[in-house]
Amino acid sequence: MKIEFKNLIIIMTLALGLVSCHDELDQSPTDPDSFTEEDVFANTTEAKGALAKLYASLALTGQTGPAGDADISDIDEGFSQYSRMLFNLNELTTDHAVVGWGDAGLPDLHGQYWSGSNDFTEAMYYRLAQEVSFCNSFIANASALPQDEEVTSFIAEARFLRAFAYYNLIDLYGNVPLVTEVTTDLPMQASRAELFDFVETELLEIQDDLKPSRSNEYGRVDQVAAWALLSKLYLNAEVYTGSARYADCVIYSNNVINSTYIINTNDANGNGTAYDELFLADNDTNGAQNEFIFTLNFDGLNSQTYGGTTFLVHAAIGGSMDATEFGVNGGWGGLRTTKALVEKFPEVSLDDLNAALGTQSDWGIVGDATPNGWDGPDTEMYETGTNQYTLYTTLTAGLLKFRFNEDWGNNYGDNGADGSLEVGGENILVSAGTYQIILDLDALTYSITPFSPTSDQRAMFYTDGQNLEIEDISEFTDGYAVTKFKNIDSYGDQGNDSAGDFVDTDFPLIRLAEIYFNYAEASLRGGGGDLNLAATKINELIERATGSTNANITSSDLTLDFIIDERSRELYWEGQRRTDLIRYNYFTTDSYVWPFKGNAPLGTSVSSFRNLFPLPTSIITVNPNLSQNEGY
The missing domain is CATH 2.60.40.3620 (Immunoglobulin-like)
Structure with missing residues (x-):
């Protein structure tokens, strides 16, 4: 089913040649009105192809493959892909990653001194705005079709993807325009609380219109995805609105836990842990897919991009690393991690x-x-x-x-x-x-x-010739390399692209392990959950990571600091970290520092306004209805 839906994504990406501009959130990516062609919405089958474009807009970057006909202008096309931007904004700005490249605006992210004209914060805004626009157009056109169960689920999926885009906009930028239909009017700015209410209402309304747990095609969302996104939304409600919603987080996390999604325990390659299977080239079939609630699907031949997992694999290879061991033809010598992440994994004697x-x-x-x-x-x-x-x-x-x-x-x-x-x-x-x-x-x-001197096999670092301490970020050998993502399948074979340029590995945007942590944290913060259940679920992850019960915990071991450290060990490089640090009041304060935080070698605090990224200066310039975030 992955191949069937992925082929639809490719067909629609190539067929919808999109070139003009629109004003949904006042940006200039591709025109959503391309969805109004009669043949695109002639029937349910054609509408499914248009739905594929909504998913493709998060995975890919244009109409002709990895480069050449971009959705978004004025930035390198490979830079503009959603999960690559998510890594840049939510991981590179934290203790989880540094990059050695000097592209304008990129060093600013780890140093936490970006401006309103930063290319990368701007590109993410455009990407999310475009997704909102495409979803609005799809919803309007699909609503005109004869309504049956299939069309209803299509519309619900489009509304989920729109809600997901707005969840990201709330998290990254705060107050942005709320637009639910295609329009050329300059939009008004909505508050974070209003946007929160919109996302919550949408997800509650569509939950029963989405297909039941794991009954949809792989790569498409179902009812559990709505519950999982509600879990994420409620966990961060106090940051977004000033009002805690931890009890609601517990409820919807529990719904996910009781669904048919399960933690992957299939050690398909026989290396002693089932964790690495989550990030291999066959993670759609090796058991990992049973844990994935919402993914971006990639194929090295049919859905080529310089973002996605192609970026995560190539960019993390350099120094003395052998690229063939990762199923690619070479490294880009950029991404490493800081000792703050490495030291989260306790060493064994x-x-x-x-x-x-x-x-x-x-x-x-x-x-x-x-x-x-x-x-x-x-x-x-x-x-x-x-x-x-x-x-x-x-x-x-x-x-x-x-x-x-x-x-x-x-x-x-x-x-x-x-x-x-x-x-x-x-x-x-x-x-x-x-x-x-x-x-x-x-x-x-x-x-x-x-040999990594830790029993936790989630510590996937390359250390040969790499220094733990970072003196010069531009030097790839300063900082341990991360080997988490590979274009090798569970049998040791390279992905589909024999040239080794593009990667097959799917990227999990939401997986069950994250929801285990949401449940535990919300319970600790007063949400009324069962701490014994929380400990049991986290022990599933610890046992997978260590291969034994020796490191298991009890409910008395559960503290907020334990949870955020365990989230770091489990979810690093998956686009979560900045959001977590903000929720703990660690992102900008001196309560927690890491190497080169605030552009200081030992780390320092920065101004609290950096808990939000700026709205693009270009957007503020053309829309007088918008006010820039404080500090920019």
Whole structure:
């Protein structure tokens, strides 16, 4: 079903050649009146194609593929894609990410010193405004069709997508125009509270018109999506309106929890966790789809964009990373994370790991890369079986060999660096990092594998040659790289684009794990939920992450600080972080700082007006009905 609906998205993207301008929210992307063509709404089948365009407007950027006929002018087309902008505004502005590129306006985001003319805040506004316009046009035209159950659900989906766009506008910009029909009149500005009421009312009205839980085609929303968006809306109500709605958040989160969506526990690639399956190229079929409530669908051949997961995969590769391991043809050397995210994952003791392996042996490693250098004594390995030895250790950049009992008469090296051992062979070159080292004396082979010293396998970082501390944001090797998103499927195969340019991996905008956290947080904030249930649900995520129940919690462990840290560990790089930090009053204050917050190496507070982005200066200039957000 993914392919069927995705093909419709592509057809409508190419068929609706959209070139003029409109004034829905007073911007100049593509014309929504393209939906008024009679053949587009001749019948239900044709209307479904027009509906596909509403979804495509969030996933893609234009009419001819990745570039060449953009929906939005005056910005690089690849920059303007919705989830790429969501990353820039909600992750790059936080402790979760930095980028090494110097494109005008981009360094401003992590440094938190953007202006009203920032290209990226402007592009997101235009993208969301366009989505509202397309939805308004679709709703008007589809309402003229003979009304049956299918058309009713189409209209409900369009109203959901419009509500979703307005949810984003409320969150990012605050007071924006509220327009529900195609018009050329200059719109008036609505308050955040009025916009909140609109989104709430829309979702409550359409919930029963949307198809039941998981009965719609993959990639299209259902009733549970409306409940999930209400959960998000109510969780942030106090920020948006000044009035808390945590009890309502608990109700609608509970509706989602009791639906047919389930946490993915299918470890399809057999690597010990089912978490990484959520971000692989076959996440529409490997079990992850059972957790995804609302996704952006991508296909490396048929829905090409330089945004989406193509951006998240390519941009996160650089330094000594091998792009082929991620299913693409190269890295863009941009995105990394700060130590603030890395340190959210508690480290386990290497001594404890080694002690659990077995008996310490007389075989060890020696060299200037090892803890004791060439003069020894050897760093001894642990016997895990007959002629089988393992060691967890931290190495410096340099050389090593395997040696028995400090005796140079019995040592192994590697001639040719091919992973096989020879008696008295050449020294083995390694980079600095923490590793699992395995020695097999039966096969005369060895492996030196980078190892993350945490039991939480959500800590998906590349550290070889990367510095934890960031001194120069422009240097890719400053900051750990993130390996969360890949264009490799559960069997290790590359995505559909054999050239390795574009990525198949779908992007989850809302998934069940987020709603677990919403329920827990709203319960803690006085929403009346069951903290035992909240702990049970969060334990599902912890068990998936660690492969055991050792790190499980009880209801007494649930605190607001625990929840926001756990959200960070589970949801990083999924477009959530800025919203979470604002809700906790951490985004602009000195209550929580991270490297280069406020453009200071150690981090500092910034003015509270930056909890909102500015309305585009170009919009303010042409519409006297609009007032700029405070501080800009």
